[in-house]
Amino acid sequence: MGFSVHLNVQLKFYNLPDTLIPNKLQDPLAIISIGLLFAYLFNTLFTFSRDYLLAILGQRLSKIIILNYIKHVLKLPMAFFSTRKTGDILSRFTDANKVIDALVSSIISIFLDATILIIIGTVLALQDIRLFGITMLVIPIYSLLIFSFTSNFRKLNQKEMESNATVSASIIEDIRGIETIKSLNCEEVRSNKITNEFNDFLHKSLVHTRLNNIQQGLKTFVQLSLNLIILWVGANQVIKNELSIGQLMTYNALLVYFTTSLQNIINLQPKIQSAQVANNRLNEIYMVKDEFENTTKHNHSLKNGTIELKNVSYSYEYNSPILQNINLKIKSGEKMTIVGLSGSGKSTLMKLLVNYFDVSNGEILINNLNILNISKKQLRSFINYVPQIPYTFSGTIKENLLLGNRTTITEKDIVTACKTAMIHDDIMHLPLGYNSKLDENATTFSGGQKQRLTIARALLSPAKVLIFDESTSGLDVLTEEKLIKNLMALSSKTIIFIAHRLSIAQITNNITVIDNGKIVEQGSHEELLKNKSLYFKLMQTQ
Template structure:
């Protein structure tokens, strides 16, 4: 643990200091006695004392080697864990042309569970037409994010099928699939480099600076970038520490809009925004008629805007319809609305 590591580090630092002080004390004590007895001159004592550092420094370095070896061992273990992870591209796939999967998405009798645990998703049946806009709502743990990850192929269904234009998901090359469908998580990923480099990551070909600006305007991040001294050339560290949580989320949304994907899944991707900015951003996204969009949301104001609502409860789809229809039913969505 970190606490144990820090404790050992402090003990070793104290040990190095103790050895240095003890040797200095011994040399001065024994040397002073020899000077008193005229067996050693003061100059010789001072010379010997100064030369002592050539012995102490290597000794301290040997003691300081242990934490470095420990860190190297941990790094080696982590590296081996990464290399030990099974590749997700081991299965043989037959479909590697994006054009073949463009169109309707169907989910048939889908079940999912982790290991031997209970089903997280139970008997999910859903048809999503091309260019459709859908919002999925439900309480925490209802299976919304799990369903989204299944659509992108991050995890495999326990039972049932996911079809892209009647092609089974397991037969589609994963790289091809992810050119077609883009998952934008709640926690944004920012990479070391300029804002422009972050936006161009995974982009379609021939993206111009005008395309970058338009995507940033839709994602409501253009003004923030424009106000920075270096604009799109502003450098970011790996965590994007100079940006707020909401700015990072909007930057990743702009990146998704610049990708070649026809299907975008927004998994709580606007949770870090205030309600006014979020409302404008959702309005901008809904104006895009060329992309299929799935919004996973806790805030029901998004559901009102999309007006094509899927309600999940305990891993099942319990209601589907427009805002007016679901309110009139006085069912699960009505309960969520009432708080």
């Protein structure tokens, strides 16, 4: 409606040379001028409203596309993250913005530019059918320009996005490994690597921009040529008295609206192509099924379950087996230690218990129920795996302790868990105690303090089975011994230690020895020493 009012007033305005000026009609001239001013004001308000509504639409699309992407990524299995770089995953956020931009632009063109094109086209045809016929000749020319660049744009978009992902991955990798970089004095080496990757990205981006500029230049040339031809043909018609000056001015003025709307629709092509490539990259992630799909849920009680591994084997895809024919029974409330040389498969075995990876052969049972038939959320509420490298999130200490834990936890529960983990005193020495803020990964805490904090977090979880994978490696011997004894006193918990320090094995006195992916020994500290096998050799190196 706003555009129609504006068009009607403007048509009258361009009749000035034919009627108003020759007849010296000042009053109608003033009325038309005021009307045109109000039309411009209305058009300004309409443009503002349109842009504001499109901004809201863009935000809603962002919520749908980007937030769904985040939710999907967080639900993907561990195997996915072991084969993907963080930067590659994060670069998809930029890809998502390209999809959103294309969708918003398409909506503008469909509902606004297409409407303007039809209305203006009709008016132009009524003004002069011959000029309009010449105008319509640009459509096949524009179509040719679009299709001739389509293939190149697709390839360049793909290369540019992949190159951008490589740069992002390297930057994130270097920031995370900054301590190692500085200790090795390899800042320049890593900087040169990123420089080369960034230069490659800039080169691909420049090639893409150059091609886009060539296409835009050709489109502009076609548009200017059209304006010139219309002016030339129209001027000849005016000379022959086949067209008035006012009509020619009106046609040229409205032609700007027509070609602008046509250009807006045509310029969707590179955006849509970029969005298609971006959408394909997003779909690469969406094609990976989240680990909570197709899980048969059971209401089977896991509170005091016995864990049994029967002939369990595991290998990464087509690689040689990491674990072979593992048979192990872990009774409820049991405290045991798994030891072995580095790379023997200890951590992998424990990760199978929480179903980070599916076993290649055999089965893992809890109360005779295969863990594949237990929902992973229920399984991980029953078994809590604490990795060797502790990780905390930005926020308060209390927020970190309560992360993923029961909502019924009291302040007393928190203090008790922290005292058991021997981190309570360290926290109370901070100015704000449990409300003290931690930055990303708690850089103000030592490695040992972070390990004890994550142990306390595990103790607050509803899990009845706790797996500590070298979770005390950052502690001194005395602190470690006291902490292990505190954990051993938790009669309601089944605890599995993975340890290199055999002092932990001596305390638990229930030891399983793994070598080359196989269980080679089981028994108490004294029994294994008498065997004088691998455990005996490990003890001699302590």
